[in-house]
Amino acid sequence: MKRVLILGAGTAGTMMANHLNRKLNKKEWAITIVDQYEKHYYQPGFLFIPFDIYSERDVIKRKTDFIPKDVEYIKSTIELIEADKNQVVLKNDWVIPYDVLIIATGCEIVPGEVDGVMEAWRKDIFDFYTIEGSVALRDKLKDWQGGKLVVHVTEMPIKCPVAPLEFIFLADWFFKEKLKMRDKVELIYVTPLDGAFTKQTCSDTLSYLFPKKNIKMINNFSIPHVDAKNKKLISVDGKEVDYDLLVTVPVNMGSSVIDRSNLGDELNFVPTDKHTLQSKKHENIFVIGDATDLPASKAGSVAHFQAEILTENILSYIVNKPLKAHFDGHANCYIESGYNKALLIDFNYDIEPVEGTFPIPGIGPFSLLKESRINHLGKLAFKTIYWNMLLRGIPIPTVTAELKTSGKKLNNPANPS
Incomplete structure (x- = not known):
């Protein structure tokens, strides 16, 4: 019996287990998935916890609830990937x-990469990219008396690149509508990018929201360290930004097992063919989701689209056929803008976010690159879709793995990457 081994039972790994369990011949192939944690987190929900929109109960379930019974599940830490021997070493x-082998080990925040951050970690400096961080920040905001709240992105790439923007837009709504103290809070957004987002058309569209919401943006700010004692961000060229409360997105890195196994780049992301999702170093290793080094968003929707492509390529690989299924970098993200509104962006490697309708051309019901209430409702509905469809590898009607160009005003194509 041959084995497909999946490392990581997060979003990407769980989806692959479900896809392959339906497609592989069970008389010839066994599927094993390894993960050290029992809990599965709906990570997009972390954004809502500090603002008391979601609770822990909304974002946590058991991993085994979503792994097929035919798939062998091993709860263990992963010590080493020995690619030259086609084996993985677990604890003991x-x-x-x-x-x-399918590497779906994701990525994680590494706050210690910036000097000074850990001196005030979860005291005056918080994250919302972990369950612990979002809960601690929720508790902090309950008693916070106001001042300068700085939302800061350390460097790219990060999981869900729109999340820091969503956080500061929701903070504007939260302090104004819920806590009635917006006049006591100065909101500042600090980014290493030229603008609000990595895609220029989206960045241009979002820029009007900053003056509208009285949010100051400081761009091109690269940070070597934080002066936690004096509550200052200090850039490489000596510029300073004062804060009373810092909400930071730390450096994101791939799993340490990738580093130990000598399979990654300087950030522990695995060099991956951006179309086939095959490792660039080992033909029987495939990579999916946040573990890749692809120039695509590290987001759940991307892993969803990748899973459909990767399933077809693995089925081709095991019968010695060419890998014809091509991932085009498709990403689809809601951007909460506060006050029960959101934007929606749909793009890929070559096409930037543009206006249009989604998922049905000319009908919608969602509008692209425009604020609307129905987009906000779509963002909230995504949680139910995630638990009941995406994780289980069930296709979403009318939403394809490859980007649809119909229904879009394609007047802003990007240069192919």
């Missing part, structure tokens, strides 16, 4: 051989 020197 437990060795698991494989014929095909």
